[in-house]
Amino acid sequence: MKIALLFLCLTSLLIQAAEPEFPLTPDSNPQPGIAQGTLLKDIYTAQENSVFPGTAREYQIYLPAGFDKSQPVHFMVFQDGVIYKAPVVFDNLIAKKDIPPLVGIFIKPGVVPAANDNALPRFNRSYEYDSITDTYSKFLINEFLPEIEKKHDLKLSHDANHAAISGNSSGGICAFMVAWHRPDRFRRVFTGVGTYVGIHGADQLPVIVRKFEPKPLRIFLQSGTGDNNLYCGDWWMANQMMERSLTWAGYDVDHAWGEGGHNQKHASQIFPDVMRWLWRDWQTDINVKANPKHESKWKGYEVVTENLWEKHSDVDASSPTGAVLLAKMDGSITLSDEHNARTLLHGNLQKPLPPSAQQFEFASTTLSPDQTVLYVKAKQDSFVYSFPISTSREIRSGQKFYQLETFGLPALENPSGLCVDTDGRLYVATSLGIQVCDQAGRVNFIIPTPQPAHDVCFGGKDLSELFIACGDAIYKRPTIVHGIISSQQPPLKPAAPKL
Incomplete structure (x- = not known):
């Protein structure tokens, strides 16, 4: 009896552990009569002024049959070298005109060579791939691609609609982050068993996707029930959360879920069809658009339209403590050298100040619409303090009421300008963009800006236009809501927040 039970238990475990097969389709195997592209192999060694100094990395370049080097070409970048049998798939799909003739660029992660035979090299893979910052995108776009273009006489298209990027596991989240930070260069993304977990902050991505204004990206995700479940998170659940967030935010997104593990098997099987999906309509309408079906639930659409920022003026809008924008009731915008010049109570020319002058030196301030709360953001702080103003105009009972998002990026060195709308939302200029908070202290959404903005106000x-100061320029964007000028308008009581 014991032997029979043991046999049943072992059989059950083997059945549970068995991973399904993912046979490749003919598109992933060489086909007779199909012209084959060529592969170039090389090594890129970074200089000391590189984003990743001292690293060396192998790479390969796929050139399609009949490649014309004289014209800008579509291309696709892969992390971790050649994966998914991509060169063979490219041969077959290009011949069928399912995808455009494109160059494949297969890059391995950087390695800093070992000091001697008894030492290990420094492996840069996780540092480069798992980060949610823009570091790798800077390396790829500003350093690596220009270098290989020059060395191998390539003309890679600078049209973001002509560029795709992909990766597996950590290479997948790396690919996504490149397109996320630089949709002006990459707009098509495929991630296999993407590492959207808490290694270097990628577990925040499902929230980031929901809070940021939708970007012009087309994304395909693959994962399975047998994917990793480790100290830093559950890959299978994380990929589903990403897909749900991207769908909620209105992205052009698709997925393939299965029962596979943390490997390339399932992704390799579906890769030809993924390429067809990513490059669909490439011969007719190649443009990838943000919120293409106008189904996004991004809360920012309660405030702004889909019209983007427009440059208002080229005046010098920088100062030692950040630009200060001033609006008048006629809507005109001027600049002031006076810090917090907008923070004035109606009928009173004296600025309300936070209690601790030293703690809040050069802090940015603004007033609530009813002029009974002073909002204060200190220099290089990720919080906005809320100080009630009594009827005798005493300021006290302050607390860190608004916790701003950072997502791994440093705070602005200069103070961040603040303003409010008539509904009581608080707008904060930050490195990430304009963070918009509800009255309950929560960041509801983030409006990206052309450059890091130092000040924000309505005009x-x-x-009904939002103005921002970015370095040496001022931009504006139409809004659905209206701002308020405390010094020129009487107090206005907004509706209570939804808790």
Whole structure:
């Protein structure tokens, strides 16, 4: 009896552990009569002024049959070298005109060579791939691609609609982050068993996707029930969360779920069809658009339209403590050298100040619409303090009420400008963009800006345009809501927040 039970238990475990087969389709195998592209192999060694100094990395370049080097070409970048049998798939799909003739660029992660035979090299893979910062995108776009273009006489298209990027596991999240940070260069993404977990902050991505204004990206995700479940997170659940967030935010997204493990098997099987999906309509309408079906639930659409930022002026909008924008009731915008010049109570020319002058030196301030709360953001702080103002205009009972998002990026060195709308939302200029908070202290959404903005205020007709100061330029964007100028308008009580 014991032997029979043991046999049944072992059989059950083997059945549970068995991974399904993922046979490749003919598109992943060489086909007779199909012209084959060529592969170049090389090594890139970074200089000391590189984003990743001292690293060496192998790479290969796929050139399609009949490649014309004289014209800008579509291309696709892969992390971790050649994966998914991509060169063979490219041969077959290009011949069928399912995808455009493109160059494949297969890059391995950087390694800093060992000091001697008894030492290990420094493996840069996780440092480069698992980060949610823009470091790798800077390396790839500003350093690596220009170098290989020059060395191998290539003309890679600078049209973001002509570029795709892919990777497996950590290479997948790396691919996603490159497109996320630089949709002006990459707009098509495929990630296999993507590492959207808590190694270097990628577990925040499902929230980041929901809070940021939708970007012009087309994304395909693959994972399975047998994917990793480790100290830093559950890959299978994380990929599903990413897909749900991307769908909620209105992205052009698709997925393939299965029962596979943390490997390339399932991704390799579906790779030809993924390429067809990513490059669909490439001969007719190649443009990848943000929120293409207009189904996004991004809360920012309660405030702004889909019209983007427009440059308002080229005046010098920088100062030692950040630019200060001033609006008048006629909507005109001027600049002031006076810090927090907008923070004035109606009928009172004296600025309300936070209690601790030393703690809040050069802090940015603004008033609530009803002028009973002073909002204060200190220099290089990720919090905005809330100080109630009593009827006798005493300021006290302050607390860190708004916790701003950082997502691994440093705070602005200069103070970040603040303003409010008539509904009581708080707008904060940050390195990430304009963070917009509800009255309950929560960041609801983030409006990206052309450059890091130092100040923000409402202006234009009926105070229905949002103005930002970015370095040496001022930009504006139409809004659905209206701003308020505390010094020129009486207190306005907004509706209570939804808790």
